[in-house]
Amino acid sequence: MSDFPVVGDMQASAPPVGLALSRAGVTGVHKAIRIRRGDHEILMAAEIDCTVDLARDQKGVHMSRFPELFDEAIDDVVLGEGLLVEALADRIASQIVRRQHALRAEVRIVARWPQRRRTPVTGLTTQEMVSLIGIAAATGEGSRRVVGVEATGINACPCAQGLVRGRAAERLAEAGFGDDVERILDLVPIATHNQRGRGTLLVGTAHDLDAEDLAGIVERSMSAPVYELLKRPDELHVVEHAHLRPRFVEDSVRIALKELLDAEPQLDDGDFVLSRQVNLETIHDHDVVAERWGTVEEIRGELDGGPPPARQTSLEAWLGAS
Template sequence: MQCNDVQATEPDIKVSLTRVGVTNLKKLVKLKRKNKRDIVLLPTFEVFVDLPSSQKGIHMSRSPEVIEEVVENILLEKEIYGVEDLSVEIVMKLFEKHEYATRAEVMLYSDYMMEEKSPVTKKDSQEIGKIIARAYGVKDSNGKIAVKKMVGAEVVGITACPCAQNMLKENAAVNLTERGFSNEDIEKILDSVTIATHNQRGIGTVMIEVPNGYTVGISKIIKIIKDSMSGEVYELLKRSDEAFVVEAAHKNPKFVEDCAREMIKRVVDVFDYLPEDTQVLVRQVNKESIHRHDAFAERNSTIRELRDELKTLTN
């Protein structure tokens, strides 16, 4: 008995779906890099296509097959240097496998190991960040496919709250006054000591579109995120390192909004060569220590809009 193509039949409820596919798909990937060591990753994929109202379902097994085919075959034949390029290859293959689709999307997330040294004792350690890639393709009525790709990173750091620190500084000044210290002495004392505040574990994310003919370095994105928070966090710290990290963060207090704006400015400065219509996503989430909720700030914009705003501030 021949098996019918159930997916190709008409559905009972004729409504189109925006995204249908698979998530939490893991696959070992080896990326080649120019004049550098190859990178081995274990990314998690999310793969989607749209579904017309006339079709009951997508051929679900084809999406994992695409990942398998691209990783096992195309990467052996072609030099692919970035996760965003890998995502584009997958999107194009999705259109081949799902001929009914007019939109296809791939999201890729992977841990990324970085070699670090502790700030004082210079102890070697491995730090983990997360790299992200996205490719999104649209097929027009003539069968022409346009694909946009983005690459980014997510990095954990530390933030120190400016508001609580300022309140504790004011309380300290009052206490010192009551104990007979002069205003001059109080100013010297407060300038000499590190004022306490509550901390958050900050999670910064930057995603940048990669136009055709341009490159966007993930290492540069990671550095931007690290430098935009109150301080870095490290896997391995000796006592002198811990003191340095805590003091450095408290000397550089930042709100969640400060971190997001700092990332925006650094993105505009570092990637000044990108076209003005390049899409940029910046997000900061601070895991609060004295609240049950978290703090959130985000900007989704183009390089042009961000440049214009920053120019307005400096004029």
């Protein structure tokens, strides 16, 4: 006979306060996953968050069962065919709804994806890391999923550049350059302060999208891409390119959404899009951020000249409609 007392299902017992919880689960679970990108499969390190809605009469969630379900789903992927990251999130969320008898489950996976590319002038091979994001929400009736990326670039500040240009024009005029001032300023990149930026693009759709295409949209929305490896000719190219295309944090968000909808005309009106840009300031002791979210119909309508929607559909609301 065991010396240990038999413990009942504590999670299913009544809580001290009868109040439903919006989320309960686990966060920061680290796993290795195999993801399909085009014709290739890549083994990636991923971080997984998973939560469920908790009823008012249930004390807790079976937290220890989450990693077990993760392992089962991931083993299927590693041993079998690789999946898209958003499909893996969908699979885990749907399994948790069935196995935990939850009303709703939400899963977020962020994997670090190595991209190989060449430097712009010398053509050297370099590896850049992009965050690959998969989000899914599932209920007993169905699921919705989101694919996205987060990539790094550089933004050159238009405001400071305008001030520098104005002061340079005054100095050139004082030095006697007269009618040549504007021509000189058009030929020479004008100084400004730079901001390393992190751009995020999320798309909620049943269509399969290529994460590499999304990463390209994010990088092009900024003044210039950045590279881990740069020789001097490459460095000159990046700096000149950035200063010839100055952009605010707000510019990057708008440009990314427009390019996405231009590049992906198959997206349905009810699909979801979100663009977020965070710039790490250099001359201020704070960072700057801009975001826009909504359905494809909301964004397209405004880009076509229509009025802004009375209410922009958020990611939470869109996932909640699953």
